Amino acid sequence: MFNEIIVRHFSNPEFAAELDDATASIELGNPVCGDRISVQLKITHGHVQKARYQAWGCATSLAAGNAFCAHIDDQPLAAAIATSGAAIDSMLGELEPSQHHCLEMLEALFAELHKRAQ
Amino acid sequence: MKLAAIQPRTTTRHDVVASLRQLGLDPLTSIVASASRLYRMPQEDLDQLKTALIADSFRHHYEKNAFYRRACIEKNVHPDQITQLADLTRIPLVPIAKFKSASSHELLSKPLSAIEHEMRSTGTSGVPSISRRCSDTVDAAVIAAYAMFREFLGISKGAGLYVCPSTEEIPEMGMIKALNMLSGLLDTHRYMVKQERFDPAQALAQLHAWENQFTRYIIGPPFLIYRLLAFIKQSGQRIKLDRGSKVITLGGWKRFSGQKISRDEFDLMCGDYLGVETGAVRDIYALVESNVMAIEDQHRVKHVSPYVHFTVRDTNDLSREVPAGTPGVLGILDPLSLATPGMILTEDIVTLLPGASPSGRSGQRMEYIARAPSAREFGCCAVNLERKMDEQPAGAVCPVAN
Numbered sequence: 230m231f232n233e234i235i236v237r238h239f240s241n242p243e244f245a246a247e248l249d250d251a252t253a254s255i256e257l258g259n260p261v262c263g264d265r266i267s268v269q270l271k272i273t274h275g276h277v278q279k280a281r282y283q284a285w286g287c288a289t290s291l292a293a294g295n296a297f298c299a300h301i302d303d304q305p306l307a308a309a310i311a312t313s314g315a316a317i318d319s320m321l322g323e324l325e326p327s328q329h330h331c332l333e334m335l336e337a338l339f340a341e342l343h344k345r346a347q
Numbered sequence: 348m349k350l351a352a353i354q355p356r357t358t359t360r361h362d363v364v365a366s367l368r369q370l371g372l373d374p375l376t377s378i379v380a381s382a383s384r385l386y387r388m389p390q391e392d393l394d395q396l397k398t399a400l401i402a403d404s405f406r407h408h409y410e411k412n413a414f415y416r417r418a419c420i421e422k423n424v425h426p427d428q429i430t431q432l433a434d435l436t437r438i439p440l441v442p443i444a445k446f447k448s449a450s451s452h453e454l455l456s457k458p459l460s461a462i463e464h465e466m467r468s469t470g471t472s473g474v475p476s477i478s479r480r481c482s483d484t485v486d487a488a489v490i491a492a493y494a495m496f497r498e499f500l501g502i503s504k505g506a507g508l509y510v511c512p513s514t515e516e517i518p519e520m521g522m523i524k525a526l527n528m529l530s531g532l533l534d535t536h537r538y539m540v541k542q543e544r545f546d547p548a549q550a551l552a553q554l555h556a557w558e559n560q561f562t563r564y565i566i567g568p569p570f571l572i573y574r575l576l577a578f579i580k581q582s583g584q585r586i587k588l589d590r591g592s593k594v595i596t597l598g599g600w601k602r603f604s605g606q607k608i609s610r611d612e613f614d615l616m617c618g619d620y621l622g623v624e625t626g627a628v629r630d631i632y633a634l635v636e637s638n639v640m641a642i643e644d645q646h647r648v649k650h651v652s653p654y655v656h657f658t659v660r661d662t663n664d665l666s667r668e669v670p671a672g673t674p675g676v677l678g679i680l681d682p683l684s685l686a687t688p689g690m691i692l693t694e695d696i697v698t699l700l701p702g703a704s705p706s707g708r709s710g711q712r713m714e715y716i717a718r719a720p721s722a723r724e725f726g727c728c729a730v731n732l733e734r735k736m737d738e739q740p741a742g743a744v745c746p747v748a749n
Contacts, residue, residue, distance in 0.1 A: 236459045239452060263467065263475035283449045286475050287465050291452070327518060 234322035235292040244298035246281040255341045264290040289331040310343045364399045379491035385653035386708040394432045402429040404682035414453035440692035447476040454687040466521045468635040481686040488638040499642040506557040507536035510567030521635030547578035562589045568598030579620040587622030597631040638683040651711040656680040671701035694719045
């Protein structure tokens with residue numbers, strides 16, 4: 230059910246934490262299944278200093294939170310929002326049909342980050 | 348009618364578990380398939396067998412789960428100390444809230460790669476409680492569920508009117524998943540809630556369409572079946588179901604408004620408007636975080652799965668077990684859970700029924716009382732479902748809201 234990418238992110242949630250000095254936040258939820266991801270960001274001078282998350286729901290949604298933060302942490306904001314659709318689609322590896330809602334949540338996270346950057 | 352008892356044997360129950368393993372059989376799947384036989388064992392024999400299974404499971408989680416092992420060490424409990432029924436109260440219980448926490452990964456006693464199925468129950472708080480099952484647990488739980496359905500419901504054919512959404516709409520919801528399994532025993536079935544909308548007139552029409560073709564069963568959460576009953580009452584369209592028909596409920600008797608549906612009134616309405624016999628309403632207590640089921644017999648007594656142990660704790664001192672007949676917080680020791688500890692402290696207040704069972708079955712019998720006052724969830728997924736359905740536009744909602 231879970232590919233190696235999801236297992237790695239779920240089992241080693243390196244970026245699961247709360248940020249005391251966050252400058253921005255993103256909250257996402259799936260109303261059907263109840264999965265929720267909360268991302269806190271510290272962005273200064275166009276640079277994502279820190280990206281941390283908390284997630285509630287299925288293992289894939291927890292992995293999505295970690296994968297998102299791992300990708301943008303300590304990165305220029307411009308580079309983060311320039312992440313291609315193809316790159317986003319591959320961040321969680323090959324998914325089962327029941328897991329695809331988590332890819333949609335991941336895409337929504339990037340979309341929200343884009344809005345924050347504008 | 349009392350069930351015939353099985354005579355005790357000299358082999359200890361611990362030997363039985365080891366013997367099954369030596370034969371190359373899985374003790375869990377072998378034993379849960381024999382639910383009927385377990386209920387006919389002498390109580391002492393059943394207790395020994397149950398203790399052996401739970402002790403085995405406890406050792407598994409102690410050895411494989413660092414988070415759980417730390418909790419055991421803090422409480423100075425070791426698997427070697429669990430040998431008799433009285434020792435089971437020493438086993439540390441995981442608060443059920445842990446299943447919905449951001450650190451639920453700590454519950455895993457097997458790697459995530461071994462997980463085959465995730466099931467959820469999203470209660471009124473909106474935070475999902477995630478229960479993860481490995482293939483071994485799914486094997487045992489599926490067999491256990493069907494053995495319990497056969498023991499208490501005796502269904503092998505007929506038509507099921509599901510007054511609830513389908514698993515296609517809500518695949519992860521535990522309540523729907525469990526009810527859907529029952530459809531495997533039926534000849535036909537139909538789900539009457541689609542996109543959170545329920546038309547009781549259509550449900551009634553479906554029941555009529557099956558008349559004289561199939562024994563009809565009505566299945567779903569009480570609040571939705573209650574809507575059907577209320578519609579029949581108000582429209583004056585009584586129906587008489589079949590001699591073996593049953594109304595099978597799961598999901599609790601409390602509505603999101605806080606109102607509690609009266610069980611006695613519900614049963615009377617089923618008799619008056621569906622024409623079912625006394626004892627045909629069978630409620631089920633279950634929760635997504637455990638593989639236990641407590642299914643009612645014809646005397647309206649809920650029987651706990653015979654290989655699961657319920658421990659009822661003092662609400663003021665959770666380390667203390669209260670005697671049968673006294674309400675308390677329910678703790679569950681479920682040996683089928685192998686991916687995560689099946690040792691759970693719920694947020695439910697129950698009582699274990701003392702004395703002998705009218706049906707003659709061994710094992711524990713329970714009565715659900717209420718959610719604990721400290722519960723973080725007001726209700727389970729059924730209550731949440733009702734709230735969403737009532738939020739639908741007025742024209743799309745069942746005309747009988749209460």
